[in-house]
Amino acid sequence: MTKEKPQLLFIHGIGGLRDSTAERRDWLRALARGLRDADLSDHISALTQGWLADVTFANYSDLFNRRGVQGSASLDLDDEHDTRFLADLLDSVLDGLAEQLSVESSPHDARIIRDARFQLDAAIEGRQAQGPGNFGRRLIGVTTTLLRLPGICRAAQWLTGLELLSELSQVGRYLNRTGSKAELGAAIRSRVLHGLDPGRPLVVVSHSLGTVVAYEALHEYEGTVPLWVTLGSPLALGAVVLDRLVPRPGRCPENVAAWRNFWDRDDIVVGRPHLADWFRPSTSGVKVVTERVDSRGPWTHTATKYLEHGAVARPVVEALRS
Template sequence: MVRGKPQLLFVHGIGGLRDTATDHRRWLEALATGARDAERADAISALTQGWLADVTFANYSDLFNRRGAQGDAAGELDEHEAPFLMELLDSMLDDLAEEFPLESSPQEARVIRDARFQLDAAIEGRQAQGAGEIGRRLVGVTTTMLRLPGVRQAAQWMNGWGVLSQLAQVGRYLDRRAKKAELGTVIRARVFESLDPARPLVVVSHSLGTVVAYEALHEYEGAVPLWVTLGSPLALGAVVLDRLVPRPAFCPANVAAWLNFWDRNDIVVGRPHLADWIRPSKSGVKAVTERVDSRGLWTHTATKYLQHGIVARPVIEALRP
């Protein structure tokens, strides 16, 4: 039997350089807001003061600090990043088209159609273009995607290059070529470094962090009463799913429960397919997916998800003795 004070691990997703202490505080504050929304206000002090669990924010953002993190010029992709991003954007647009059909969402459907036209043109002409020109064309695609009503005034991604450069982090993590694969190994080591496998671990992962957590949990030797995934790209078609290790993808054996949450205005999410495309563990545990609807301009942040009572309640319950 696993004993001892529970551990709560936050695993972040795509983005720029992070400050560990600041994000640790913000995620906890958002979870506290969610606890209040779930009518679990009695747990807020225990959560924020560290009495309920030892909380770790696993910050690996510095490992993506390539050529100055946020300072790359538009269109500056290498020859391996561009094909991955084409596949990723293709999957994202397929999912968005499914979520926003023309009959019920004409405004969103027109934006998605325009982005699809631009992406198809970039794919068709890629043989005659250098990586720089392809990058500029893909920036056009992501700039168009930012016109979607749910994200067009977003503060986190101010332009199409911001979207593209951060989406490229997914490809860099999943790159399995010899030396490139070392990045994933170092990231997972960073996630593990302060954990005690002898104590129960609750994991809350977001965005790319859900991909990192998937592979890390397959390597982890401790018990995980609950794994929560937020805004996950795990089921974004073959571009992510077929690159996971181990594959074919299945729920890690040490996870006792897996809850997956998605928002219809979150452009990075692979919609509800995750529960169907990732196999259950040998004990029968598989993802249980629920939709949340966030208020405000930008939904692809962990804090937006954590503020929902439906997300916070199971985390708190899993941590309580």
């Protein structure tokens, strides 16, 4: 009996509109570099030529700007839900940065983080008197300050504090369960699961917000998942994300045979190693295994940076070959 070809699914995170073909190519190329790093170059052609697995890049980026889907418009500074979520998210991000970048190890970065913390605390303290619009504009000041961090400004991924804040708001808009605004999250999960064959094994590689989407989508998926990989995940951001997930409390999806989470100490968006402590195992005992990787270069919060590591690429290919 011929073994059915497995499926490999890439799920992206926050950001602007994406080109599915180009992103699929870039993620595969990065994974190929990871295979070289893992001394598994013999498998590169099988992966990149599609012999090893059917590879899909799940692109939902257009849904954040799609007319007719509630909650999909760009950042609304007058939306109290959006601004409240962003304040909570920035609070968690700044806590993580303060843990990683101390005055002793990174005095310049620590001063920037201290300035951003002062701005955020002042904005939160005066929130009731300001109104959502003014409060949101003060949050732009916080993200503008964060853009002074060398790791962000050298990457040039965001040119303005408003652009950074708008993309961070995608996390809150996805998790918004308020009335018709829940339609956006449902539409994103539907897009991610579309076209998958539950009769064939599925390996999932998800990044950033994509790990949140994957968590909820995999709880809905009826097929088997030999491996789920999470990269630069905000799932460990406590109440701001964890307490908004469905289902909760957080637990490994029942159809997942192995869950590997990778984080980078210099990932300034979500560089926390605590995810393994906050998610319960599945009923069969499968729980998340977390591993730190150290990326090269100034900006580490991209999927391709993570995929270049042999530690990430090896389990992906091993799961596809099993």
